Amino acid sequence: MSNCLETLKTDIGDLVEITTKEEKTKSETKTSTTYKGTVMPCLKDDVIMIKMSSGYNAGIKKEKIEEIKILSAGETPKHVKTELNIKKEKKLKNISIISTGGTVASRVDYKTGAVHPAFTADDLIRAVPELLSIANISGKAVMNILSENMLPAYWKEVAEHIENEIKNGADGIVIAHGTDTMHYTASALQFMVKSNVPIILVGAQRSSDRPSSDAALNLIASTKFATEGLSGVYVLMHGENGDEYCYLHKSVKVRKLHSSRRDAFKSVNAQPVAKMNMLSKNKKTNEKDYKIEYIADERELKQNITDNSSNVEINTNLEEKVALLKIYPGINSDILKYYTDNGYKGIILEGTGLGHAPETLFNGIKYAIDNGLLVAMTTQTINGRVNMNVYSNGVELQKMGVISCEDMSAETALVKMMYLLANYNLEEVKELIGKNTVGEITKFSLIDLN
Amino acid sequence: MSNCLETLKTDIGDLVEITTKEEKTKSETKTSTTYKGTVMPCLKDDVIMIKMSSGYNAGIKKEKIEEIKILSAGETPKHVKTELNIKKEKKLKNISIISTGGTVASRVDYKTGAVHPAFTADDLIRAVPELLSIANISGKAVMNILSENMLPAYWKEVAEHIENEIKNGADGIVIAHGTDTMHYTASALQFMVKSNVPIILVGAQRSSDRPSSDAALNLIASTKFATEGLSGVYVLMHGENGDEYCYLHKSVKVRKLHSSRRDAFKSVNAQPVAKMNMLSKNKKTNEKDYKIEYIADERELKQNITDNSSNVEINTNLEEKVALLKIYPGINSDILKYYTDNGYKGIILEGTGLGHAPETLFNGIKYAIDNGLLVAMTTQTINGRVNMNVYSNGVELQKMGVISCEDMSAETALVKMMYLLANYNLEEVKELIGKNTVGEITKFSLIDLN
Incomplete structure (x- = not known):
């Protein structure tokens, strides 16, 4: 636990007014x-985190604070200091919950109403005791960032934590993540981690005090899916x-498509x-019956699970000099020259x-292409597939080398x-x-062209 | 009619094989x-257009042609030379169809199967005779471009043509347009043209020989809507x-959301x-009954129609030094410096x-902001609204001046x-x-936050 509050006259649970x-x-x-x-509770030494009445968190750099007014003193949640002593059940699987931050991890304590982020396994279990009946839970907060601040370097860190957890016996991984860029991280982990252990990213759109x-x-x-x-x-x-x-979505085929x-x-x-399916069992206690319904072929999803031993291999090499460029009427050609002249190795066009x-x-x-950059084409229509064979414009782009x-x-x-x-030579990447x-x-389907 | 075929030994209707x-x-x-x-038929002197068996058109620059093999000679469509002589019906409204190109204008002749683009009103009427019973149709091909090649300068041209048509008595305007960027053009016309005359952009996803x-x-x-x-x-x-x-969509609230x-x-x-609603009247002839059903308040949509005289005013000033920048994990801050140092006046972030x-x-x-650029925020989730008041990241961005x-x-x-x-000073634009x-x-609705 970091000690951002050490030099301040306030503690966890206090209701405060901070003026910058x-x-x-x-x-x-x-x-x-x-x-x-x-x-x-703090996660960085130089930032104080507060939970606002909107239910959202704000992190304020200590150096920017002019004044902290304590409106009412709070009680430090006891469990920050004590540890639950839960024995592992042999018949249950071992699931590691790795928290990276975001709304889902900011406060899951929907029963007690206590104000704290649920970072450790203990916190999670206190907040969501149902987890205990599903698996042996171990938890770890590896970072605490809003996912809009996610960087490729953090994807690597998460992959390394996954590797450690699997090597230490985890049968499944749950990653609590902010939703803004969760789909980017999910894709990155899919490429970086080869394992027969399920890795499930999970977020929330509303913090748990709402x-x-x-x-x-x-x-x-x-x-449960883990x-x-x-x-x-x-x-x-x-x-x-x-x-x-x-819904459980495939990492590389999912996208955030609504802001709220x-x-x-x-x-x-x-x-x-x-x-x-989450069927109501008891309306008063909000208890639910959970029932999985596979949409994809269940055997195919589980095909790599050939024996009981978990395996994992990671490759976290990433070439960060790749740009994503959305096309629009009036876009200037010089922007590609800029990327080329500034050492970029590849460009994804959103055509x-x-x-x-x-x-x-x-x-x-x-x-760009003449100078050795890889240029590849996606579409800003979100849905549907790229097909550069039907109009002359697409044919020309392919002739130039756009893939x-x-x-x-x-x-x-x-x-x-x-x-x-980062892992193949240019011809292989092409x-x-x-x-x-x-x-x-996914395979080309004629349905698209109906 | 341009004469791209003049120096070539081929004519409209020929089936050819062109090798570059x-x-x-x-x-x-x-x-x-x-x-x-x-x-x-040609629309540019230096480009020969062919209709491929896929139903799509290809434009090939004459200077790039190595060989044209005529596989079978075609018959030049007669109506290219003759004109229909249709009298105006007083009880019908006058609708101008302006063609800018794209699939909808490439071949609408779904009855005769003749191979030619339907650029003039005559072509359109021959192809879709139902139009005659709806309105007095006049038509004009003002350009013939794939909409992926649309430029802000062309938006201005279209606005000027609209102004002319309305001043010449048009009660409604239909603009045939490629679909790739139709929503950008629609928005541009909404801002540039003030008129009580309906302006309807229309496209097609399949050319009419399919x-x-x-x-x-x-x-x-x-x-009909016009x-x-x-x-x-x-x-x-x-x-x-x-x-x-x-569906009839509001220009500024519509987006292409599928590629095909x-x-x-x-x-x-x-x-x-x-x-x-297009109800089948006669399955054999494919005849339909058309019935309009308003979803928005009909009176509101028609509120500016106070008398029978059409009015129009256009303002085609545009500041083209505006960039659209999609955010992604790992995006480098220098890109904003690039836009700032290269004379850009504003940036739309897709956060x-x-x-x-x-x-x-x-x-x-x-x-960027310190150097006088306007920076405004939209969201890449497509659906939902920007709300920069709930997370610290958004609050910080607003403090910097992002709108x-x-x-x-x-x-x-x-x-x-x-x-x-292009039309207001920076403070007004903010x-x-x-x-x-x-x-x-649209107004903030609590439904978004349910």
């Missing part, structure tokens, strides 16, 4: 912000805006692989329609290109980028 | 392509993948404004989740910023960019 130092900006002369909320929180149900459902012996990386989130069911709804994540150009770019961009694309990413999302394509360029390697590209 | 000259590229030593298709073409039905439905006296700019496309109904389906266009964060950008981008954003675009799409926001920066001006931003 005045800052000069160009447009406004001076600004200062006041945050009101309850002090949360009556409509999806945090507890998502955690339960993802932990005991199912599926191989690969998945994302679990609500399947509709109520509490009826969750609980069913924000959708499988794109694919079906979710499974559904977790229009079937995978097009304006003729006015052709010079820039040629320049189609088929029905792969721009987000997955970006991560895949980072991974490939072969692999538009081909299916881990489920990211 | 060998070109040297860096990766492959030499490439040459062979296109097979039927010769179409049995599944949506071109004729979309043209009929859009022409006689309805709605004010504003709209997009009309199929509402589902069959031929049951079309006929119902590729969806209203985002809004309902379509109306539905055109994650509720409108976030990684902390690692903050320096670049500050640099929320609320529930406006990134595409509409880009066009709006181009328009505003006020207007996040406020509703022509229907592009």
Whole structure:
């Protein structure tokens, strides 16, 4: 536990009003912000975290604080100091919950109402005791960041933690993650981690102190799926805006498609692989019956589980000099020259329609390719696949050397290109980028062209 | 009519095989392509257009042609030389169909099967005779480009043609447009053209020589809507993948959301404004009954139609130095410095989740804003609205001066910023960019946060 509160006269649980130092900006002369909320445990030495009444967290750099007013003193949650002593049940699987931060990990204590982030296994179990009947839970907070701040370097860290947990006997991994970039991380882990142990990323769109929180149900459902012996990386989130069911999505085929709804994540150009039906058992206690319904072929999902021994191998090499460039009318060709001249190794274009770019961009694309960059095409229509064979524009782009990413999302394509360029030579990457390697590209179906 | 065929030994209707000259590229030593298709009328002197068996068109630069093999001679469509002589019916409204190119205009002749683009009103009427019973049709091909090649300069040209047509008595305008960037053009026209005359953009996802073409039905439905006296700019496309109904979408709330389906266009964060039900009257002749069903308040849509005189005013000023930048994990802050140092006046960020950008981008954003650029935030989740008040990351971005675009799409926001920066001073633009001006931003609804 970090000690951000050491030099401050406040403690976990206090209701405070924090005013930041005045800052000069160009447009406004001076600004200062006041945050009101309850002090949360620290994860970084230089940042104080508070839970605001909206249910959301704010992290304020200590150096920016002008004043902390204590509105009412809180009680430090006891369990921060004590440890639960739960024995492992031999018949249950061992599931490791790795927390990276985000709404799902910010406060899952939907029963006691205590204000604290649930970082350790103990915290999680106190908040969601149902987890104990599903598996032997061990938990670890490996970072505490809003997922908008996720970096490729953090993907590597998470992969390393996964490797450790599996080597230490985990039969399944659940990763609590902010939702903003959860699909990018899921794709990265799919490429970096080869294992027969299920890896399930889970988020929440509402923090657990809000009556409509999806945090507890998502955690339960993802932990259940983690005991199912599926191989690969998945994302679990609500399947509709109520509490009826969750979907398990394939890591490389899912995308955040709503800024606030609980069913924000959708499988794109694919079906979710499974559904977790959550039937009400007891309306008063909110107790549920959980029932898995496979949508994809269950045997196929479990095909790599040949014996009881877990295996894991990771490769965290990433080429970070890859750009994602969305095309729009009027986009200037010089932007490709900029990337080329600044050492980039590859560019994912998010083209229009079937995978097009304006003729006015052709010079820039040629320049990039002639200088050894890999340029690959995805589509900004989100749904549907790239097909650069039907219009002259696409044919020209292919002649220049632009490679189609088929029905792969721009987000997955970006991560895949980072991974490939760090691990293969350019000719190999050209072969692999538009081909299916881990489920990211699905076969061409005539249904698309109906 | 341009004369691209003058120096070639082929004519409209011929089935040909065109082989291009060998070109040297860096990766492959030499490439040459062979296109097979039927010769179409020219629109540019230096490009020959052919219709391929896939139903799609290819334009091949004459200077790149090595050889043209005539596989079978065709008959020049007679109507290219003759004109229909149709009298105006006083009781019908006058609708101008302006063609900019794209699949819908490439071949609408779904009855005769003749191979030619339907550029003139005569062509359209021969291809879709139902249009005659709807309105007095006049038509004009003002350009013939694939919409992926659309430029802001062309938006201006289209606006000028609209102005002319309305001044010359048009009661409604239909614009045939390629689908790739139709939503960008629709937004641009909404900002540039103030008129009480309906302006309907229409496209097709299948060219009309394919049995599944949506071109004729979309043209009929859009022409019908153009006689309805709605004010504003709209997009009309199929509402589902069959031929049951079309949707009329508000220009500034629609987006292409599939690369190939006929119902590729969806209203985002809004309902379509109306539905055109197309009921089968006679299955053999494919005759239909068309019935309009308003989804938005019909009176509101028609409120500006106070008398019978059409009015129009255009403002085609656009600041083209505006960039659209999609955020992703690992994006480098220097890209904002690049735009700033290269004379850009504004940047639309397509952030994650509720409108976030990684902390690692903050320096670049500050640099842009400190140097007088306008930076505004949209979301890559497509659905849902930006809300930069709930997480610390969004709060920080606002403090820097980043303005929320609320529930406006990134595409509409880009066009709006181009328009505003050319017509208002920076302080005014800051006020207007996040406020509703022509229907592009809808009121905050609590439903989003359920």
